[in-house]
Amino acid sequence: MAPSHKKGRGGDRLSALPDKALERVLSYLASGEAVRTSTLSRRWRRIHEGVPVIDLVDPKTGDRCGISNQKVCFDHTVTSAIISKGAETPIRTFRLNAFHPPYNLFDQWIAIVTTSGVKDLDVKLRYNESSKHTLCPYGLSRAASADFPKSDRNRYTRTHRHIFGCPTLRRLQLTNWTLDLPATVDMTLLDTLCLARIMDPNGEMQQLISGCPSLAHLTLEECPSIQDIAVTSPRLRSFTMICCHNASRVELHSTCVQSLHYKGSLLPPRPSPFFVVSNHAGIKALRIEVCEKLSSKVPEDIAPVTRLISQCKKLAYLHLSLRPSMAYYSSSFTSVLRGLDSLTHLSLQGCLPTDHAVRSVAALLVNTKYLEELSLFPLGPEPPKEKKRSWEMNDEDTESDSDTEPQDSTVADGVEYTSRMPESLWRTYVGCLEYNLKRINIANYQGRPLEKMLARFLLSRAAALEEFSVTLAAGLYPRKKETTKELTSWRWNRHTRVDCN
Numbered sequence: 001m002a003p004s005h006k007k008g009r010g011g012d013r014l015s016a017l018p019d020k021a022l023e024r025v026l027s028y029l030a031s032g033e034a035v036r037t038s039t040l041s042r043r044w045r046r047i048h049e050g051v052p053v054i055d056l057v058d059p060k061t062g063d064r065c066g067i068s069n070q071k072v073c074f075d076h077t078v079t080s081a082i083i084s085k086g087a088e089t090p091i092r093t094f095r096l097n098a099f100h101p102p103y104n105l106f107d108q109w110i111a112i113v114t115t116s117g118v119k120d121l122d123v124k125l126r127y128n129e130s131s132k133h134t135l136c137p138y139g140l141s142r143a144a145s146a147d148f149p150k151s152d153r154n155r156y157t158r159t160h161r162h163i164f165g166c167p168t169l170r171r172l173q174l175t176n177w178t179l180d181l182p183a184t185v186d187m188t189l190l191d192t193l194c195l196a197r198i199m200d201p202n203g204e205m206q207q208l209i210s211g212c213p214s215l216a217h218l219t220l221e222e223c224p225s226i227q228d229i230a231v232t233s234p235r236l237r238s239f240t241m242i243c244c245h246n247a248s249r250v251e252l253h254s255t256c257v258q259s260l261h262y263k264g265s266l267l268p269p270r271p272s273p274f275f276v277v278s279n280h281a282g283i284k285a286l287r288i289e290v291c292e293k294l295s296s297k298v299p300e301d302i303a304p305v306t307r308l309i310s311q312c313k314k315l316a317y318l319h320l321s322l323r324p325s326m327a328y329y330s331s332s333f334t335s336v337l338r339g340l341d342s343l344t345h346l347s348l349q350g351c352l353p354t355d356h357a358v359r360s361v362a363a364l365l366v367n368t369k370y371l372e373e374l375s376l377f378p379l380g381p382e383p384p385k386e387k388k389r390s391w392e393m394n395d396e397d398t399e400s401d402s403d404t405e406p407q408d409s410t411v412a413d414g415v416e417y418t419s420r421m422p423e424s425l426w427r428t429y430v431g432c433l434e435y436n437l438k439r440i441n442i443a444n445y446q447g448r449p450l451e452k453m454l455a456r457f458l459l460s461r462a463a464a465l466e467e468f469s470v471t472l473a474a475g476l477y478p479r480k481k482e483t484t485k486e487l488t489s490w491r492w493n494r495h496t497r498v499d500c501n
């Protein structure tokens with residue numbers, strides 16, 4: 001029986017809680033912080049030893065063998081944390097962010113954790129600077145690519161095979177590994193699987209996914225080996241695919257899918273769809289983030305995206321992130337939004353280089369009759385892409401790569417510097433602003449002229465608005481009072497609450 005602590009004069013209510021309650025509180029802290037509570041008093045001296053969580057981050061960067069200012073070696077810290085858990089304290093959660101861990105010790109750590117009955121295993125490995133680069137061919141670096149650099153291929157640590165037979169595992173997240181599976185994969189209880197930057201030289205990804213019959217949440221991020229993938233778990237509720245640019249087809253056999261998130265190139269225009277979903281009508285939340293610029297595309301190129309949105313008839317939440325500007329190609333999306341009667345939350349992300357982008361946002365809102373919440377994520381002007389050296393250039397590199405739309409007048413950096421509302425925007429009538437929209441959120445608000453134009457348009461039309469919430473960029477925070485006053489002066493509804501944080 002856990003010892004109780006009698007609260008005396010000068011005691012505190014937290015220390016009066018039973019050991020199990022204090023252990024649960026400490027389980028939400030990083031392991032180092034949990035251990036430091038042992039210095040608070042005698043009451044706390046051994047509480048951390050009963051916490052079934054190990055959560056450690058290796059502070060090293062650069063060369064593993066280089067000079068470090070750590071007082072205690074990180075490898076020793078991990079080993080001590082594992083050994084300190086007695087038989088009565090099984091390790092239920094193991095989260096590790098390590099830089100070039102030693103193979104011999106690393107094998108022992110994983111073996112002990114999996115035999116201890118771990119339920120949540122999250123291990124992120126770091127190597128050199130290239131392991132931080134996003135695997136996306138549309139990045140700004142001249143070395144941007146959808147695949148790993150040749151110098152790094154097959155150099156990542158191989159996965160430990162006993163992970164894939166752990167009978168207690170419910171959540172598995174692996175980052176920067178080489179996939180190496182046993183002959184059979186049996187993770188019957190696994191509910192959540194997140195794989196990021198996984199090298200798969202033997203094409204075993206499908207085997208891993210098929211070995212998780214109870215999978216409910218699947219995330220695949222920057223896994224260049226994925227081409228055709230099928231998820232057969234009947235319990236799948238959410239699927240996320242981020243920058244897997246070599247993928248050509250995804251089949252989701254579950255009728256329970258409610259959330260779908262895709263980030264990558266435009267969906268390929270082909271007779272058979274990229275996403276094969278058993279029940280489109282069950283999808284309530286859809287996130288689409290297109291990495292490539294749409295300025296050189298024609299409506300037929302956008303059609304696979306709009307077709308996917310239109311198939312999700314009961315969407316309640318839709319997020320669109322488009323380049324080169326927010327709500328680009330709005331004409332292709334307006335007719336689709338008109339048919340989504342269940343849509344109550346729209347989220348838009350992108351740049352606002354010209355007033356045409358502001359008008360595009362307004363055009364989308366015209367067709368969202370029942371919208372109750374609008375979230376906007378304006379981005380700053382994109383920096384120019386790194387120029388290739390003359391011997392690296394090809395014919396494609398000589399083409400224009402402008403971020404602006406041709407019908408707009410801009411200055412040298414592609415951004416207009418006027419907040420004056422165009423007459424065409426001023427005359428635009430948006431029904432949801434007058435009758436239904438209750439909340440508007442704007443993130444990273446920097447007070448640029450076109451951001452002000454959009455904010456003023458929304459506030460001056462939103463008769464039913466209850467709250468206008470703005471997250472200020474760091475540079476604008478010193479002017480919080482002035483910004484709040486300016487936004488407040490644009491309200492149509494004097495009862496609208498304006499919050500700047």
